Amino acid sequence: MSEFPYKVIEDTAKELYIRALKKLPPDVKAALEKAAQKETSPTGKEVLKTVLQNVEVAEKNDMLICQDTGLAIYMVKIGSKLRLDGSKITEALREGCKRATLEHPLRSSVMHTITRKPAPTGTGDGVPIIYYDFLPGADYVDILAVPKGSGSENMSALKMFIPAAGVKAVKKFILDTVVEAGANPCPPTVVGVGLGGTADLCVKLAKEAIARPIGSHNPDPMVAQLEDELLEAINATGIGPMGLGGIISCLAVQIEIAHTHITLNPVAINTQCWPARRARAKVYSDGKVEMGF
Amino acid sequence: MEYHLRAPVTPEDIRKMKVGDKVILDGTLFGIRDATQIRIFDQGVEPPVDLNGHFCIHTAPGVRKIGEHKYEKVCIGTTTSTRMDRFAPGLIEKYGVRGIIGKAGLLEGSVAAMKKFGACYLAIVGGAAALETTQIEEIEEVYWEDLMPECLWKFRVKDFGPLIVAIDAHGNNLYADVKKKVKEHLPKIYQKLGV
Numbered sequence: 001m002s003e004f005p006y007k008v009i010e011d012t013a014k015e016l017y018i019r020a021l022k023k024l025p026p027d028v029k030a031a032l033e034k035a036a037q038k039e040t041s042p043t044g045k046e047v048l049k050t051v052l053q054n055v056e057v058a059e060k061n062d063m064l065i066c067q068d069t070g071l072a073i074y075m076v077k078i079g080s081k082l083r084l085d086g087s088k089i090t091e092a093l094r095e096g097c098k099r100a101t102l103e104h105p106l107r108s109s110v111m112h113t114i115t116r117k118p119a120p121t122g123t124g125d126g127v128p129i130i131y132y133d134f135l136p137g138a139d140y141v142d143i144l145a146v147p148k149g150s151g152s153e154n155m156s157a158l159k160m161f162i163p164a165a166g167v168k169a170v171k172k173f174i175l176d177t178v179v180e181a182g183a184n185p186c187p188p189t190v191v192g193v194g195l196g197g198t199a200d201l202c203v204k205l206a207k208e209a210i211a212r213p214i215g216s217h218n219p220d221p222m223v224a225q226l227e228d229e230l231l232e233a234i235n236a237t238g239i240g241p242m243g244l245g246g247i248i249s250c251l252a253v254q255i256e257i258a259h260t261h262i263t264l265n266p267v268a269i270n271t272q273c274w275p276a277r278r279a280r281a282k283v284y285s286d287g288k289v290e291m292g293f
Numbered sequence: 294m295e296y297h298l299r300a301p302v303t304p305e306d307i308r309k310m311k312v313g314d315k316v317i318l319d320g321t322l323f324g325i326r327d328a329t330q331i332r333i334f335d336q337g338v339e340p341p342v343d344l345n346g347h348f349c350i351h352t353a354p355g356v357r358k359i360g361e362h363k364y365e366k367v368c369i370g371t372t373t374s375t376r377m378d379r380f381a382p383g384l385i386e387k388y389g390v391r392g393i394i395g396k397a398g399l400l401e402g403s404v405a406a407m408k409k410f411g412a413c414y415l416a417i418v419g420g421a422a423a424l425e426t427t428q429i430e431e432i433e434e435v436y437w438e439d440l441m442p443e444c445l446w447k448f449r450v451k452d453f454g455p456l457i458v459a460i461d462a463h464g465n466n467l468y469a470d471v472k473k474k475v476k477e478h479l480p481k482i483y484q485k486l487g488v
Contacts, residue, residue, distance in 0.1 A: 050421055050455055063368065067354070105367075242396065244459065244467055
């Protein structure tokens, strides 16, 4: 058996980061177009028209949509039919992220958390952020790149409610957090919600939720209904595009859920800005790469 | 209303405008960020260029060096203004800045200074850096290169915008108005959510 093509993983990690920064997924573009049609406030309409124009200019001229290249996140799923060295996958992803930053070049937003000393390579301790999971029966590695800007990431929140507070407290917390964030996360946003698990799993679920295609509902009808209910509530606030007022404040509320402890009731929120950037690739053991979103 | 402006402008030019108006800029635009203003206000270093009558945008541009003190644009976008709020009254009162461009707005002290001296806050569409970059024709000058990328930048822009007057020189603040309305809407939304 020949060795898994780790070099292809590295090249793909580089390409995915850059591509995510330049070309929005079709579902995000469709959601923004729909928002522009639906918005009734003149200022909101103007903002959304500019947003769409920007997306077009970026794609046509091979430019970055937003100057904030963010922190790179790679969500990796490894097919169960593959035999490979996982540590070499991590190494390849880190190298790909670094090469994207230096070779494109991209403005590195990475720095040491205490000294605030810049890390010009776009990589550092724990960065890029890499999550692993497994795909039963698959013969490829699925890599989803999600560059995350700070305007929206700074609006993240976690709350450990008591079980007696129920779903009621959770719903209010989500709405209040979005209202408090106001114009900061560059609305209309995607509001990712994690429910259940431990504190750390809950936050991770919220991140996975923002990485889903816009409009993809949670497969559990009860959770999907909660998504719709919260979207309607957020759009009734009137925050509007860029927080300047209007009926479109949020493109989607997306919830991921896990079971939790008898005495836990955690909720986490991760917000994504209107440029909900992501890019996906499937890498096969023969070196074939399929690009997607 | 829609206004096409070219700096330097006067307080009277700014007082004509009201929140919600649309502005397009041509000509000179200065780029500033946290470090630039820390140098001016916390370290007391005079800016090496006259800002009187001008517009300043909150940015740390992505650039490529092409010569001695010469840079070309790569990607220029706008950052959140709120964290630089404490510098805005000084820019307006001491240096005669007539407009600050950014996203997410400024706070009460800045709103008061804008009213008193005839200045405004112009909201740009955050995240729309590709468009912004194409509207910047040239980086004409860069001062304080040691602060890279948070230097004091002098850009030349064409058809720069659309910008929305979000704080005018009459004490109106669109962000505060929106927040107030949101607060009014909340009880009904809570009721519908059953919370």
